[in-house]
Amino acid sequence: MARVETIVFLSLVLDLFAFTIPLPLFPRLIEWYTKREISDPNGFLSRTLAFVSGVRSLFYKPGPHSQKWDVVLLGGLMGSVFSVLQFLVSPRIGALSDKYGRKRILLITMIGNILSALVWVTSTSFATYMLSRVIGGLSEGNVQLAIAILSDVTTPANRSKALAHVGIAFAICFCIGPPIGAYFASRPLPSINTFGMELNVYAMPALLTLVLLTAETLFLVIALPETRGKGLRPKVEDKDDTEKKATNGTVKTSRAATVEKRINLLSTLGFVHFLFLGVFSGVEFTLTFLTFDLFDWNNTQNGKLIGSIGIISALLQGGYVRRATSKIGEGVMARRGVSACVVGLVLLAILPNYVSTNVTLARRLLQLAAFCMAFTSATVVNSLTAFASLQCDEGGFDPVTGKPAKEHPKLAKGKALGKFRSSGQLGRAIGPLIACASYWTFGPTYTYAVAGGAMFLLSIYMKKAVVI
Numbered sequence: 001m002a003r004v005e006t007i008v009f010l011s012l013v014l015d016l017f018a019f020t021i022p023l024p025l026f027p028r029l030i031e032w033y034t035k036r037e038i039s040d041p042n043g044f045l046s047r048t049l050a051f052v053s054g055v056r057s058l059f060y061k062p063g064p065h066s067q068k069w070d071v072v073l074l075g076g077l078m079g080s081v082f083s084v085l086q087f088l089v090s091p092r093i094g095a096l097s098d099k100y101g102r103k104r105i106l107l108i109t110m111i112g113n114i115l116s117a118l119v120w121v122t123s124t125s126f127a128t129y130m131l132s133r134v135i136g137g138l139s140e141g142n143v144q145l146a147i148a149i150l151s152d153v154t155t156p157a158n159r160s161k162a163l164a165h166v167g168i169a170f171a172i173c174f175c176i177g178p179p180i181g182a183y184f185a186s187r188p189l190p191s192i193n194t195f196g197m198e199l200n201v202y203a204m205p206a207l208l209t210l211v212l213l214t215a216e217t218l219f220l221v222i223a224l225p226e227t228r229g230k231g232l233r234p235k236v237e238d239k240d241d242t243e244k245k246a247t248n249g250t251v252k253t254s255r256a257a258t259v260e261k262r263i264n265l266l267s268t269l270g271f272v273h274f275l276f277l278g279v280f281s282g283v284e285f286t287l288t289f290l291t292f293d294l295f296d297w298n299n300t301q302n303g304k305l306i307g308s309i310g311i312i313s314a315l316l317q318g319g320y321v322r323r324a325t326s327k328i329g330e331g332v333m334a335r336r337g338v339s340a341c342v343v344g345l346v347l348l349a350i351l352p353n354y355v356s357t358n359v360t361l362a363r364r365l366l367q368l369a370a371f372c373m374a375f376t377s378a379t380v381v382n383s384l385t386a387f388a389s390l391q392c393d394e395g396g397f398d399p400v401t402g403k404p405a406k407e408h409p410k411l412a413k414g415k416a417l418g419k420f421r422s423s424g425q426l427g428r429a430i431g432p433l434i435a436c437a438s439y440w441t442f443g444p445t446y447t448y449a450v451a452g453g454a455m456f457l458l459s460i461y462m463k464k465a466v467v468i
Contacts, residue, residue: 020177094418112139174310282435344372
């Protein structure tokens with residue numbers, strides 16, 4: 001088990017490192033495409049911006065910042081494309097892994113990820129860059145399959161600690177990915193290479209992403225064993241410990257509830273996942289646009305901000321969260337993360353009022369909000385995912401007969417966790433669009449205040465509906 005956990009963790013680091021590299025580049029990347037293609041009124045980008053401008057004009061009259069806000073909404077559209085596609089394919093990827101094995105499906109998805117990076121390297125038009133996002137959205141399966149693999153090789157008693165590796169990998173990569181992406185973005189390759197092919201302005205970060213994904217694929221081919229249908233035989237102490245936690249209310253395992261109750265709870269957790277990421281992803285996506293709009297930050301400064309959030313999240317995930325979750329339960333930890341998000345959103349809501357009068361105070365408020373966001377990143381999604389995985393059938397072997405255990409179709413790990421992830425991806429698809437639209441229609445103060453109120457109501461709902 002420990003060997004598989006290590007392999008999964010290292011593959012996640014490579015995968016998420018590649019995923020986080022372009023995060024601080026979006027605002028400047030859109031600017032670059034705009035300058036290249038805005039003169040062509042029939043081009044894909046010009047028509048897309050015209051559509052964005054038309055939608056915006058329905059809610060807000062043109063002003064001095066209209067062009068900047070159109071870029072903000074376009075950024076939201078870019079982020080949503082990936083998530084919409086993940087919403088569509090995640091359940092299918094999970095179901096295929098239940099049927100054909102985790103490793104085989106994971107390697108197939110990696111081929112798509114590599115192709116996506118290749119298209120990005122050579123994407124000198126907005127249309128080809130969006131093609132790379134589409135390919136990536138249809139191919140990304142590492143995170144959900146990593147969760148399924150870790151669930152295959154762990155028992156309910158140690159599930160949360162094993163799945164914490166996913167959160168730690170996210171946190172580490174948010175530390176190193178954005179700053180490194182910003183660093184290489186400032187060192188562009190020549191526009192024409194030795195083969196006479198024009199490259200993307202950020203070809204260096206794109207090539208680094210390609211190298212990381214290729215290395216990850218080779219590593220998985222060599223090191224990862226197949227885990228589907230090879231679950232652990234639960235030890236007596238694991239079973240006793242699990243049942244003890246279930247009676248204390250800190251963990252709800254598959255043995256502590258009926259099939260119907262577990263299916264209903266999975267559905268509720270998926271709804272919570274959708275609502276949370278719908279709000280949080282919008283805030284997360286507009287954060288770099290906020291610094292771009294109010295402070296005129298560049299790629300390096302945005303990279304440092306995102307990196308600092310990752311550092312804090314990694315420290316919390318590796319220390320406080322891993323130790324505290326076993327005592328208070330996944331649900332309570334998730335609610336604490338949502339509460340921290342409420343505080344962070346309040347800080348972001350009042351920040352714009354001080355930019356022109358006291359910029360030092362405004363930056364301090366941004367730093368405090370970033371800390372709250374880091375705590376939220378370290379807790380909510382990982383805790384909800386662990387909680388959801390505990391409702392799935394364990395597979396492997398029946399602890400009494402020793403024969404392969406029969407799984408309920410709706411509780412097979414790959415399919416159930418794929419559906420759970422899909423609900424979150426739908427939130428990620430909708431959230432940036434709503435947040436960006438609200439940002440340029442009503443401004444950051446109103447946007448973050450409403451988001452804070454929504455998170456507060458979500459916390460109340462979690463306590464009542466999920467009984468946590």
